[in-house]
Amino acid sequence: MNVSVVGAGTMGRGIGQVFAQAGHDVILIDINRNVLSSAESNIKESLSRLNRKGLLKESIESIIGRIKYSSSLEDIKNSKIIIEAVFEKIEIKKETLEIISKHADPQAIIGTNTSSISINTLSQYVNGKERFLGTHFFNPVPVMKLVEIITSERTDGKVVETIEKVMIEIGKDPVFSKDFPGFVSNRILMPLIREAILTFEQGVASAADIDKTFRLGMNHPMGPLELADFVGLDVCYDVLEVLYRDYGDPRFKPPITLKNMVTAGKLGRKSSEGFYTYR
Ligand SMILES: NC(=O)c1ccc[n+]([C@@H]2O[C@H](COP(=O)([O-])OP(=O)(O)OC[C@H]3O[C@@H](n4cnc5c(N)ncnc54)[C@H](O)[C@@H]3O)[C@@H](O)[C@H]2O)c1
DSSP states (O other), X not given: OEEEEEOOSHHHHHHHHHHHHTTOEEEEEOSOHHHHHHXXXXXXXXXXXXXXXXXXXXOHHHHHTTEEEESOGGGGGGOSEEEEOOOSOHHHHHHHHHHHHHHSOTTOEEEEOOSSSOHHHHHTTSSOGGGEEEEEEOSSTXXXXXXXXXXXXXXXXXXXXXXXXXXHXXXXXXXXXXXXXTTTHHHHHHHHHHHHHHHHHTTSSOHHHHHHHHHHHSOOSSOHHHHHHHHOHHHHHHHHHHHHHHHOOGGGOOOHHHHHXXXXXXXBGGGTBSSSBOO
8 A cells, every 4th residue: 555654753653664664565755854864864774673673574674664754744644544643733733624625535544643633623624624633643653563443423334444453563562542642541641640740849758769760660671761862851841731622621830840941952862852861
């Protein structure tokens, strides 16, 4: 099958890679050419790592050979599945989905990788609401098995069935969620991260001990503050703001410490500084 992924950043490149690994022809599209070249080298590195672990069924060259890189959205025209993975900004997603609608095959399924924007809201920008749904992958995509499949009020049941099959076929293990803010994953994860930050803010325990509590006491692979650093503190802040706004519930209110850290440029791993330092 021919698959397009629009947005070749952290998530888009991983999504493109897993489709290519499963034998699909992939067009990875980004408006930024530098992003496309970094995606290309990242995918090669990721495939080499998987190859060293004996996890690839065929040569790196044949997988890479199925991925094309493009900066033109018109190139989606032959794709049967199109996944949008551009910035988490509603106006950018609106513009992108409108262009996708213009060029896509009328039968193509269109998925969005949004983490926090309503699927019903985004469906307004798609020509053919019944073929649109949320396909929420997790970072790093080649490693994480989960995909949340989120339907709008108008998503066709047959489209959901097709996407479920495709996700299983590319090695993912999907769960289904209604279109409520944060779906399942972030609705439950973000209040945990928030409470961990408040516990730290109030000086109840050190960051290391808060995380150790979850690693050793609950068998989590990472504690909540380590995980917040990994996700990106700016991303955590933005998602909490959306959840707080949409549910109006104080259990989602972004902590002041989190706001201060983000404003100061402490974004977690990606800026080498968050609850921990990474150098
Ligand atoms: N990073 C994560 O851990 C994570 C996890 C799950 C879901 N998500 C979601 O995935 C989406 C992408 O996140 P990301 O972390 O990969 O972002 P990113 O910033 O790494 O990449 C976004 C890319 O979109 C490109 N882009 C912007 N406008 C475009 C357009 N009109 N056409 C083509 N490309 C365009 C940008 O150049 C950029 O390379 C967001 O909706 C985010 O919420 C992210």
